[in-house]
Amino acid sequence: MKIILSSKRHHYMARVSIFLVTVALIVGMVGCGGVIEYDLTIASTAGGNVTTPGEGVFTYDEGTVVDLVAGAEEGYRFGEWAGDVGTIDDVEAATTTITMNDNYEITAEFVRQYDLTTSSTGGGSVTTPGEAGPYTYDEGTVVNLVATPGAGYHFVNWTGDVGTIADVNDATTTITMSGNYSITANFQYIPMVAAGDLHTVGLKSDGTVVAVGRNATGQCGVGGWTAITQVAAGLAHTVGVEDDGTVVAVGNNNHGQCNVSGWTGITQVAAGVAHTVGLESDGTAVAVGNNDHGQCNVSGWTDIVQVAAGHLYTVGLKSDGTAVAVGLNDHGQCNVSGWTDIAQIAAGLAHTVGVEDDGTVVAVGLNNHGQCNVSGWTDIVQVAAGRFHTVGLSSNGTAVAVGLNDHGQCNVGGWTDITHVAAGYYHTVGLKSDGTVVAVGWNNEGQCNVSGWMLIT
Numbered sequence: 001m002k003i004i005l006s007s008k009r010h011h012y013m014a015r016v017s018i019f020l021v022t023v024a025l026i027v028g029m030v031g032c033g034g035v036i037e038y039d040l041t042i043a044s045t046a047g048g049n050v051t052t053p054g055e056g057v058f059t060y061d062e063g064t065v066v067d068l069v070a071g072a073e074e075g076y077r078f079g080e081w082a083g084d085v086g087t088i089d090d091v092e093a094a095t096t097t098i099t100m101n102d103n104y105e106i107t108a109e110f111v112r113q114y115d116l117t118t119s120s121t122g123g124g125s126v127t128t129p130g131e132a133g134p135y136t137y138d139e140g141t142v143v144n145l146v147a148t149p150g151a152g153y154h155f156v157n158w159t160g161d162v163g164t165i166a167d168v169n170d171a172t173t174t175i176t177m178s179g180n181y182s183i184t185a186n187f188q189y190i191p192m193v194a195a196g197d198l199h200t201v202g203l204k205s206d207g208t209v210v211a212v213g214r215n216a217t218g219q220c221g222v223g224g225w226t227a228i229t230q231v232a233a234g235l236a237h238t239v240g241v242e243d244d245g246t247v248v249a250v251g252n253n254n255h256g257q258c259n260v261s262g263w264t265g266i267t268q269v270a271a272g273v274a275h276t277v278g279l280e281s282d283g284t285a286v287a288v289g290n291n292d293h294g295q296c297n298v299s300g301w302t303d304i305v306q307v308a309a310g311h312l313y314t315v316g317l318k319s320d321g322t323a324v325a326v327g328l329n330d331h332g333q334c335n336v337s338g339w340t341d342i343a344q345i346a347a348g349l350a351h352t353v354g355v356e357d358d359g360t361v362v363a364v365g366l367n368n369h370g371q372c373n374v375s376g377w378t379d380i381v382q383v384a385a386g387r388f389h390t391v392g393l394s395s396n397g398t399a400v401a402v403g404l405n406d407h408g409q410c411n412v413g414g415w416t417d418i419t420h421v422a423a424g425y426y427h428t429v430g431l432k433s434d435g436t437v438v439a440v441g442w443n444n445e446g447q448c449n450v451s452g453w454m455l456i457t
Helices: 007-030
Strands: 037-044 048-052 056-061 065-072 076-083 095-099 104-120 124-128 132-138 142-149 153-160 172-176 181-189 192-195 199-203 209-213 228-233 237-242 247-251 266-271 275-280 285-289 304-309 313-318 323-327 342-347 351-356 361-365 380-385 389-394 399-403 418-423 427-432 437-441
Touching: 037 048, 037 065, 048 104, 065 076, 065 104, 104 124, 104 142, 124 181, 142 153, 142 181, 192 427, 199 228, 199 237, 199 427, 237 266, 237 275, 275 304, 313 342, 351 380, 351 389, 389 418, 389 427, 399 427
Parallel strands: 037 104, 104 181, 192 228, 192 418, 228 266, 266 304, 304 342, 342 380, 380 418
Antiparallel strands: 037 056, 048 065, 065 095, 076 104, 104 132, 124 142, 142 172, 153 181, 192 199, 199 209, 228 237, 237 247, 266 275, 275 285, 304 313, 313 323, 342 351, 351 361, 380 389, 389 399, 418 427, 427 437
């Protein structure tokens, strides 16, 4: 017998079939207990792994809060969680949680890191990022490098693992972290010249010292000096600062001007007729020698950045650009209290000169030979004061001079490529950028016999 179902019956059976399939699917998702479950798939990039709950596929009931812990290998750090991170409590934390409201796939990402170790030779330090380390950076980080020389030194170069340093000859540069690097900032003594009344002194870049001229009291006996960072020459004595902040002196000591052996922490010295002044690292000053006019009364000075010694007086430059002075003031050479914005000072027989921040120059004191006629000077970076003349160094390496010129001590108009000048009794000395030295003026004691000098070694 053939049975024919009605259309209504047929539709009913179709609906029942769909219902049963749906139930089967739900049962498959929620399990036999009627609870919905979701899968959590976990992976990691190179450099670490997920220790909790592990890596692979894990099944959890809906709403479960799952602990996540990622551990980095040496040379890496945890970066972040990536993928289906919507319910992760903190994607940037290596230890966090995820709430299971769906099927999720997540990845722990790790970042490669490298170490930078810095050091320096004597005479300066790495001020950015600092010295020693190691300092740890993410791969590709561009790290600022700043090397700062100490008094009497200049930066030479960076050595070591310098392949990614932008400019190895620049004290302020960068390094790109593509590996573990160890670098060194190298410093060298700054060569300079100093002029006494009848002798000339040169500081070489290796810290040794040379001298020519009158040596009646041993003021040129500097041949054994080493590790010197700065020199000064007085009437008949010579003074040097050693790289450990101690001081040496040779020459006439009739007033105790060479009694500097107990000084420490000194960064600069100046020498007058018969007195010596030292600048301490804390900005205070000390002085020994003839004090007939109070030229050594500097014990109360503070915040000093440079000292200069005239024949019978002393001048100090403060960090705020003002100046102080003590000692003989018979020609107004100590009248510097009104000066402002001063960058460098020099003291002669009885006149004082100052370079202003804008490169102009001021002077006070004895002007019988026009040694103070500097008001028209511009673009000056350094000045020196002799007995009756004044010398200025321009930023372009040329020199100018005013004052007494009876021995040709002011004949510096043809000089070029000069980096430092000094003025003595009746002579003037200039250091050139290539380390050679030039001199003009009175040469009765051989104080100008510097043509064979090479101060850069």
